[in-house]
Amino acid sequence: MKHGKQAWLWALLPAMLALGATAQAQNYDRYRDDGYNSGPVRCESIKGRTQQCPLQGRARLVRQISGSPCVEGQTWGQARDGVWVTQGCRAEFIAEAGRGGRWNGGGWGHNNGGRGQVLTCDSNDHRRQRCVANVRREARLIRQTSRTACVEGRTWGWDRTGVWVDGGCRGEFQVN
Known part of the structure; x- marks a missing residue:
């Protein structure tokens, strides 16, 4: 009987994983509909090192993955052609499109x-x-x-x- 339950669970697992991936993809699709350039970009600081990841537009943190804090301006920020992370920050970012933002070298100025x-x-x-x-x-x-x-x-x-x-x-x- 034990092997029958395990086989049933293993057969069900791929379907459950597919449903989870679909729900996550649908969740990020709403960002595209709300004026964002694309789905999420994952950027990770491994062993505390600074990492830059390509992202076109104003970065917005949507999900922190790390236990280390992701604090804008301290452990993550906007770069000319992307987003940077450091000190163990690992997160997913999306790029805002058409928000009136303008990179001024030290931050974003918004004309709302x-x-x-x-x-x-x-x-x-x-x-x-x-x-x-x-x-x-x-x-x-x-x-x-x-x-x-x-x-x-x-x-x-x-x-x-x-x-x-x-x-x-x-x-x-x-x-x-």
Whole structure:
């Protein structure tokens, strides 16, 4: 009986893996529909070394993979033709397209045509905090001010009524 259960599980495993891959691909397809250039690019700092990965457009961290923090401007950042990571940061990035961003050598300047606002939201003592704002289209992290990683969907997120942060994430968010 034991071998029958194992055979059944091994037969089911490829189908489960395929479903997971399909769900992940569909999740990243929404970025393409929302004005991003492509699916995710994985960039990894191995043994603490700096690594640069090609990415056309303004990089946005969508998933941190490492246990080491990925803090924009400290352990990851924008390069002329891509994104760089260092000190063990490993993450997946997407490239924003047509967001009005302009690389100025030290960061990104955004011309949002008077639309949107910048909102500061801090999770102090690792407590969940909600910052009220009228979000019409999106909220995005533009500057992380904490050492704790701000990872969308895990330590920060948004809905139509504002931005929430948790787990020590502190940052500035552009709300459109």
